[in-house]
Amino acid sequence: xxxxxxxxxxxxxxxxxxxxxxxxxNKTNAYYTMGIPMSDTKDYISKTSFRGAALEFEHLVKDNVxxxxxxxxxxxxxxxxxxxxxxxxxxxxxxxxxxGKQYRYxxxxxxxxxxxxxxxxxxxxxxxxxxxGVGTYYIxxxxxxxxxxxxxxxxxxxxxxxxxVLIPLNYAVSVSVAIDYNIAFKTSKIDQQNWLGINVGxxxxx
Amino acid sequence: xxxxxxATLVALLILAGCYPGGPEFVDExxxxxxxxxxxxxxxxxxxxxxxxxxxxxYLKDGKENEDADHSKDGQLLxxxxxxxxxxxxxxxxxAEGQEPNLIVAVISITSTQGGYIxxxxxxxxxxxxxxxPGYPGWGWGPGWGYxxxxxxxxxxxxxxxxxxxxxxxxxxxxxxxxHGALNGLLQGSSxxxxxxxxxxxxxxxxxxxxxx
Numbered sequence: 001x002x003x004x005x006x007x008x009x010x011x012x013x014x015x016x017x018x019x020x021x022x023x024x025x026n027k028t029n030a031y032y033t034m035g036i037p038m039s040d041t042k043d044y045i046s047k048t049s050f051r052g053a054a055l056e057f058e059h060l061v062k063d064n065v066x067x068x069x070x071x072x073x074x075x076x077x078x079x080x081x082x083x084x085x086x087x088x089x090x091x092x093x094x095x096x097x098x099x100g101k102q103y104r105y106x107x108x109x110x111x112x113x114x115x116x117x118x119x120x121x122x123x124x125x126x127x128x129x130x131x132x133g134v135g136t137y138y139i140x141x142x143x144x145x146x147x148x149x150x151x152x153x154x155x156x157x158x159x160x161x162x163x164x165v166l167i168p169l170n171y172a173v174s175v176s177v178a179i180d181y182n183i184a185f186k187t188s189k190i191d192q193q194n195w196l197g198i199n200v201g202x203x204x205x206x
Numbered sequence: 207x208x209x210x211x212x213a214t215l216v217a218l219l220i221l222a223g224c225y226p227g228g229p230e231f232v233d234e235x236x237x238x239x240x241x242x243x244x245x246x247x248x249x250x251x252x253x254x255x256x257x258x259x260x261x262x263x264y265l266k267d268g269k270e271n272e273d274a275d276h277s278k279d280g281q282l283l284x285x286x287x288x289x290x291x292x293x294x295x296x297x298x299x300x301a302e303g304q305e306p307n308l309i310v311a312v313i314s315i316t317s318t319q320g321g322y323i324x325x326x327x328x329x330x331x332x333x334x335x336x337x338x339p340g341y342p343g344w345g346w347g348p349g350w351g352y353x354x355x356x357x358x359x360x361x362x363x364x365x366x367x368x369x370x371x372x373x374x375x376x377x378x379x380x381x382x383x384x385h386g387a388l389n390g391l392l393q394g395s396s397x398x399x400x401x402x403x404x405x406x407x408x409x410x411x412x413x414x415x416x417x418x
Contacts, residue, residue: 079228084413087241095244097413100237103228144228146237146389147360 031201137184158184236390247415257306
């Protein structure tokens with residue numbers, strides 16, 4: 001009998017925990033991300049990045065308001081045709097030039113605290129949302145020429161306003177499509193970086 | 207959650223495989239780099255004479271390679287001579303009491319594990335510009351030190367122009383007014399490397415200060 005009571009207590013606790021989980025409404029959003037370089041980023045690499053991903057863990061503090069953490073990665077790459085560059089670009093006091101092919105890389109790793117507002121309830125067929133990410137971007141800029149490589153790394157403060165839609169497929173899974181404009185502010189080592197992210201992925205509710 | 211984990215792992219693996227690769231062919235790593243003294247080249251150099259060396263100096267793994275194959279010396283020196291002439295310099299003809307204005311040194315650096323240092327950022331950049339003790343075997347000749355290099359399998363051909371007019375007879379040194387280097391991986395057939403060297407010299411002599 002005592003054993004039965006224990007089982008009952010555990011059962012009630014589990015139900016309570018599950019109930020809490022349902023009420024808490026967490027989301028995990030996984031995105032494939034493309035990046036269209038803008039501004040200073042475009043000056044350095046003009047090609048769109050098709051290499052990127054982002055993962056976001058989100059907690060709904062209200063039915064229509066989510067806060068979370070996003071970690072992403074985008075690699076921009078461009079190989080430039082063989083050309084001649086004055087050495088004064090590197091050091092004003094140096095006279096000379098270098099000729100060769102140049103390979104440019106930018107690795108962007110946003111780590112942002114996110115906030116989102118969903119404009120419709122979760123039972124709607126389409127759930128538009130808007131939000132903002134604020135945090136830090138780890139950026140690595142690498143220029144390879146010949147056998148030599150110039151690499152700069154730095155942490156940037158940045159933000160990313162975002163807008164998109166959730167298209168629920170069932171009670172727990174939605175397709176998520178969003179665009180965000182990433183602004184990683186200038187540091188002493190690397191200029192400000194801007195790019196438009198196009199994010200396509202899935203959102204899981206649990 | 208398990209599906210999510212798998213999906214994330216697969217996505218990461220695919221993305222890691224998509225990381226951009228950079229150069230695909232050896233010649234895409236070839237560079238030509240030059241550095242010069244603007245004060246010298248700003249002057250009118252009409253009638254300036256140069257003297258070519260008899261042979262190329264070979265360095266291997268930081269030491270003079272006395273067993274080097276000199277069969278390509280003539281071809282290399284001829285190409286450099288042609289470029290000098292095309293840029294308006296006159297080859298010095300020995301005559302009583304006459305001296306050339308410039309002397310040319312050509313150094314080939316190879317290393318089974320070496321690469322020529324070019325670090326455009328201080329403090330490394332000026333390493334090659336430091337004059338060292340007189341080059342062994344040159345006797346009265348240019349007093350610059352070897353260009354520095356680091357471990358990698360590369361080849362470098364350095365062309366130096368020394369201002370013979372400004373030589374220091376006491377110290378037996380000659381100031382260098384131009385330094386040009388071709389650098390790349392030492393891979394491929396002999397004819398492939400020859401073609402890359404020729405292209406590199408063309409690139410080098412199209413750079414400043416010759417592109418006036």
